[in-house]
Amino acid sequence: MLATLAVGVAVASSAPTAAATADPAPVYAFDWPRQPLHNALQQYSQLTGDSVLYDSGQTSGKTAPALSGRYTAREALARLLAGTDLQARYTAPQALMLMPRVLTPPAPAAAPSSADRQQYYGRLQSKVLAALCAQPDLHLGEYRIALRVNLNRAYALSDVQAHATGRPDMEPALRGTLDGLPIGAPPPGFGLPATLLITPEAARRYGGCKP
Template structure:
C-alpha cells in the first residue's frame, strides 16, 4: 500500500493525482527505462500503443474488502480512497488472470455494493451504490476491532491537529493525505492534496509532518497509508470547536 487507509468518503471530489515518487515509495512509473549498456545497433523496440491500457497478471483471492484493496493498490501503485466504515463486513470477489487495472478493480468489487466513483490513472475513489443494502452479518466477515480502533484513532488525531490551527481547520474542504508511520508512530513522507484549496497545502504539511498518532498500524497493514478527510467525516468526529 502500499496501504489503503481511507477513512472518509470521496464522493463528489475528484481523486488526487499524486506526484510521481521514487522507487522507495513504490509509485508506479509509466514506461520502461532504457537498459544500461544496451547495444546501440539493436533495433528500436516496437512502440506501445498509447491508447491500449496495460494488462498485468492478478492473483487476488477472495478477502475482506479492505485487505483486497490494499493488495490491489500495492500491486498497481494506484491510490484507492474509500470509507472504511462502508467496506467493513464486505468481502471481495477473487481476481485471477490478466486484466487492466480498471478491469481488475471491477472484478474485485463485484457483488460488494461498492463501485468506483472518480478515477484517474493514479487514483480512484470508491462509494457505495445508491441502493446498496448494508452487508448481512450472516455473510461472516466481521470487522477487525483492532484495525477499526486504529483507523478511528488515526483520523481523530489528524483532525485534532488540523483543528488546532484556524487557517487549516478541517470541515470546509476535502483533504487527501498519503504518508508512512515511522518507528515511533509519527507521520513521515507526507503528501498532501487539499481539493480546491492548494494554498493550504504547505501549512497542512507543516502541521502534520512528524505528528505522533499514538498507535502503530495493526499487523498486516502495509504502508504508505492513504487517508481522505471530508467535511462530513470531520463532523462525524465532532468537528472543530468554534
C-alpha cells in the first residue's frame, strides 16, 4: 500500500501558546473530538509542523481519542497513539515514522525447584502413610504396596491404583482409604500421576505405622 506523508504547514492561528524561554519545547492548545486516527494525524501535522510518514493501512479502522489541553507535540502524539499498536520513531527533530509497537515478551517463569518437588513428594508420602496407618485392619507393615495416584481439582487424591504384594485382598480397602485424601497444590513441574512404593521399613522411617 502507498505510504501517506503528512507534511506540516505553519498556520498563523495555530502558533505555540507557550513562550520558548519557559520551555524549549513549544506547547500547543488542543480541543479535538474523538476522530479517525488518519484525520487526527493530518491535523497534528498541520498544527505542529511535524512530518509524519506512515502506511495508510496502519491507520485504517483506528480511532484517535479526544484530546483536550495543552501539550508539547510529542506528548500530544503519544496520546493520539495510545491504545493502538503504533509508536513514533523520529528520524529528525520534526520528522517521524509510525512503526508497529515492539512488545516486551513476558519474563520466563522461574524454573521449578527440585527441592520444592522433593518436599511435596515427602508430604504426599507422609499423608498417605498416616491415612493408611490409621486403619489397623489394613495391617500396614506386613507387605509391600505400590501406589499410583493422581489429584483432582481440589488437590485431593483420585484415580488411586494399588498393588499389595501377597495381599491382593487389601487392595479395595487401600483404594477406598486413599481416594479423596486432601494433599494440597503441587509445585510447578511436579509430575502426575505420582508413584509411591511403601514398604514396612518405609512406614517406620516416615514416622508412620508401628511394627
